[in-house]
Amino acid sequence: MKADWITQSRLWKSVFRHDLDDKPRNRALAVTSNIFLHIHPVRTKASALDLRxxxxxxxxxxxxxxxxxxxxxxxxxxxxxxxxxxxxxxxxxxxxxxxxxxxxxxxxxxxxxxxxxxxxxxxxxxxxxxxxxxxxxxxxxxxxxxxxxxxxxxxxxxxxxxxxxxxxxxxxxxxxxxxxxxxxxxxxxxxxxxxxxxxxxxxxxxxxxxxxxxxxxxxxxxxxxxxxxxxxxxxxxxxxxxxxxxxxxxx
Ligand code: HEM
Missing domain, CATH: 1.20.810.10 (Cytochrome Bc1 Complex; Chain C)
Structure with a gap:
């Protein structure tokens, strides 16, 4: 990936502890350990996203x-x-x-x-x-x-x-x-x-x-x-x- 040198750098890793890959566990950890993202639940029911x-x-x-x-x-x-x-x-x-x-x-x-x-x-x-x-x-x-x-x-x-x-x-x-x-x-x-x-x-x-x-x-x-x-x-x-x-x- 082109941005690897950023996301694998020591500075980036000091702020974001978990990889943003497709593994469910890593994705859940990325959400719960981020002050802004943790406002949203890790899993949401599809029907809860129904705008109507x-x-x-x-x-x-x-x-x-x-x-x-x-x-x-x-x-x-x-x-x-x-x-x-x-x-x-x-x-x-x-x-x-x-x-x-x-x-x-x-x-x-x-x-x-x-x-x-x-x-x-x-x-x-x-x-x-x-x-x-x-x-x-x-x-x-x-x-x-x-x-x-x-x-x-x-x-x-x-x-x-x-x-x-x-x-x-x-x-x-x-x-x-x-x-x-x-x-x-x-x-x-x-x-x-x-x-x-x-x-x-x-x-x-x-x-x-x-x-x-x-x-x-x-x-x-x-x-x-x-x-x-x-x-x-x-x-x-x-x-x-x-x-x-x-x-x-x-x-
Ligand atoms: C500054 C004012 C308010 C903000 C920013 C706010 C924000 C929100 C948000 C973002 C939700 C999630 C669902 C949605 O977007 O509709 C929500 C749900 C809810 N709000 Fe508010 N709200 C406010 C005022 C009120 C008032 C005036 C009432 C009733 C007297 C109320 C009662 C509720 C209830 C009971 C839920 C849960 C509803 C559900 O689960 O469907 N809120 N609110």
């Missing part, structure tokens, strides 16, 4: 999440989460950075696509009955992922710091003020002595109106806390698919 059963909606949701992480990190190089700069930074990204408009639109469209794909994936799982035992725990992990996806969209909405962002979050955060027991305008607010300076809306905004503290809190939630939580849930989701015997198949 899953439409790869879960895989496409993951692809959108990866696009979001990559484009999001690139946007972070140019964006400052303070009221003085946030809006102008957004405009500078669009009009002065090479491919800035493309980058921002990619981040926005992939976010819309992710919300739709996750919902369609959930619908597919429901319609094929794939939430039934032994997969009921993975359905619960999925609900966490759906919540995480929606919260990522909600927190990202404030960051452009334009009129629509400001007022949408003003309206959205009012819902937190209406929380029972913990919202200053919610039912039973008197029980815990809750007012507008110690309720759920104040916790979310760091203030009782949408301004600098809210922008910073949403930025940290959007760029750090929620992506880390979603990554953790995705890892558990995939691990669980393997432990539940691979994806479900048509009867």
């Amino acid at each position: 059963f899953t439409f790869c909606l879960g895989g496409l949701s993951l692809l959108m999440f990866i696009v979001e992480v990559i484009t999001g990190i690139l946007l972070m190089f140019y964006y400052r989460p303070v009221p003085e700069y946030a809006y102008t930074d957004m405009k500078l990204i669009e009009h002065t950075i090479h491919y800035g408009m493309f980058l921002r639109n990619m981040h926005r469209w992939a976010a819309h696509a992710m919300v739709l794909l996750v919902m369609f994936h959930m619908l597919r799982v429901f319609l094929t009955g794939s939430y039934k035992p032994p997969r009921e725990f993975n359905w619960v992990v999925g609900v966490g992922l759906l919540t995480g996806t929606l919260l990522l969209s909600f927190t990202g909405y404030l960051l452009p710091w334009d009129q629509i962002a400001l007022w949408a979050i003003t309206v959205g955060s009012k819902m937190a003020a209406a929380t029972p027991f913990l919202g200053s305008e919610g039912p039973f607010k008197g029980v815990l002595n809750i007012n507008e300076y110690n309720d759920m809306q104040y916790l979310l905004l760091g203030d009782n109106k949408v301004w600098g503290n809210a922008l910073l809190r949403f930025y940290v939630l959007h760029c750090v806390l929620l992506p880390v939580l979603c990554t953790l849930l995705i890892v558990i989701h995939f691990w669980r698919i393997r432990k539940d015997g691979g994806i479900s198949r048509p009867l």
Whole structure:
């Protein structure tokens, strides 16, 4: 083979321990000992590869999440989460950075696509009955992922710091003020002595109106806390698919 001098070299062998030949044992070892390949099972049922059963909606949701992480990190190089700069930074990204408009639109469209794909994936799982035992725990992990996806969209909405962002979050955060027991305008607010300076809306905004503290809190939630939580849930989701015997198949 032409590439033998590469695959038989000491450097290559220090990274890839097993030959990629046709022996089943070597092929299985090559998969299990590689950090990227081991995500897939060594053997898969042919019916599990039938695209018409899953439409790869879960895989496409993951692809959108990866696009979001990559484009999001690139946007972070140019964006400052303070009221003085946030809006102008957004405009500078669009009009002065090479491919800035493309980058921002990619981040926005992939976010819309992710919300739709996750919902369609959930619908597919429901319609094929794939939430039934032994997969009921993975359905619960999925609900966490759906919540995480929606919260990522909600927190990202404030960051452009334009009129629509400001007022949408003003309206959205009012819902937190209406929380029972913990919202200053919610039912039973008197029980815990809750007012507008110690309720759920104040916790979310760091203030009782949408301004600098809210922008910073949403930025940290959007760029750090929620992506880390979603990554953790995705890892558990995939691990669980393997432990539940691979994806479900048509009867
Ligand atoms: C970021 C969000 C999500 C990602 C990246 C994701 C990813 C995946 C992937 C790649 C699969 C393998 C089969 C396929 O591609 O359809 C899968 C299966 C599954 N997902 Fe998700 N998922 C997400 C959200 C959800 C949600 C919202 C639910 C339900 C509430 C859910 C429940 C399940 C269940 C029960 C399975 C096993 C289905 C089977 O074996 O056929 N997932 N997920």
